[in-house]
Amino acid sequence: MSAIVRLENVHAAYGQEPILTDVAAEAAAGERVAVVGPNGAGKSTLLKVLLGLVPHVIGHVEVAGQSVTPGHPPSGVAYVPQSQVMGLDMPVTVWDVAAMGLLRRGFWPKKPGPKERAEVARALVAVDMLEWREELFGNLSGGQRQRVLIARALIRNAPVWLLDEPVTGLDAPTQEVIEHLIDGLRTDGVAIIQVTHDLEPARLRQFDQVWCINRRLVGRGSFDEVQKRGILADTFGVPVGKRSEGKEGGGADVPSGALSV
Numbered sequence: 001m002s003a004i005v006r007l008e009n010v011h012a013a014y015g016q017e018p019i020l021t022d023v024a025a026e027a028a029a030g031e032r033v034a035v036v037g038p039n040g041a042g043k044s045t046l047l048k049v050l051l052g053l054v055p056h057v058i059g060h061v062e063v064a065g066q067s068v069t070p071g072h073p074p075s076g077v078a079y080v081p082q083s084q085v086m087g088l089d090m091p092v093t094v095w096d097v098a099a100m101g102l103l104r105r106g107f108w109p110k111k112p113g114p115k116e117r118a119e120v121a122r123a124l125v126a127v128d129m130l131e132w133r134e135e136l137f138g139n140l141s142g143g144q145r146q147r148v149l150i151a152r153a154l155i156r157n158a159p160v161w162l163l164d165e166p167v168t169g170l171d172a173p174t175q176e177v178i179e180h181l182i183d184g185l186r187t188d189g190v191a192i193i194q195v196t197h198d199l200e201p202a203r204l205r206q207f208d209q210v211w212c213i214n215r216r217l218v219g220r221g222s223f224d225e226v227q228k229r230g231i232l233a234d235t236f237g238v239p240v241g242k243r244s245e246g247k248e249g250g251g252a253d254v255p256s257g258a259l260s261v
């Protein structure tokens with residue numbers, strides 16, 4: 001399978017300090033990748049490298065057939081940032097935020113026509129937020145905001161999705177809804193690169209690959225591979241532990257504290 005996301009010998013920095021060193025990884029269409037690692041490991045930075053948002057990058061970055069360089073984001077990408085980093089004091093409605101999905105497709109600042117409006121409405125229906133369309137985005141709960149950001153991404157109709165902790169802080173039913181929506185994209189051949197702090201084995205087994213990041217790519221593979229080879233434990237900075245027998249879900253050799261982040 002050919003890669004739709006490819007990183008080769010990638011080094012990245014915002015200033016003098018290197019944040020990521022010598023990262024090489026790839027994902028194919030229809031694959032879902034979990035990006036895991038401790039706080040400050042460089043997970044969000046990795047997504048930003050794929051978006052062309054990190055100012056200093058050495059190496060080869062390719063997304064949806066395009067070479068990505070700083071300041072030149074690829075066009076075939078939908079990005080769902082952590083919802084708490086969105087400006088909540090701006091007077092924008094749910095509809096406005098979702099309609100920003102049209103932004104990179106030549107419909108801005110031109111007024112969207114009936115076809116584009118129908119597209120925005122369809123995306124809001126998909127996340128069950130159409131009736132909130134006139135509400136200010138900043139007045140929504142975390143879960144509602146996340147649904148709107150997913151709607152915005154759906155409108156992009158992109159072959160690659162980058163998601164930064166899309167379900168962190170949400171209640172279990174809302175997590176289920178959003179996870180189900182994201183997972184459904186795989187059947188359309190979308191490659192999904194998702195930062196997550198959820199290290200539950202049952203969850204991570206749903207991903208095709210787990211990329212373990214701690215300022216470098218410590219390793220990657222299926223959850224069972226990275227767990228068995230001690231890569232997960234190394235990523236979180238503890239010695240390779242013994243496999244915890246009899247633990248529900250197979251037991252991950254990761255620090256217990258890491259399981260609750």
Ligand SMILES: Nc1ncnc2c1ncn2[C@@H]1O[C@H](COP(=O)(O)OP(=O)(O)OP(=O)(O)O)[C@@H](O)[C@H]1O
Pocket residue numbers: 014015019037038039040041042043044045046
């Ligand atoms: N815009 C920026 N300018 C300078 N340094 C930055 C910038 N963004 C992030 N960093 C630094 O890069 C490092 C990695 O940050 P990053 O947000 O990528 O980590 P992370 O693994 O996503 O962390 P977390 O799990 O806490 O969200 C941190 O030391 C952070 O301070």
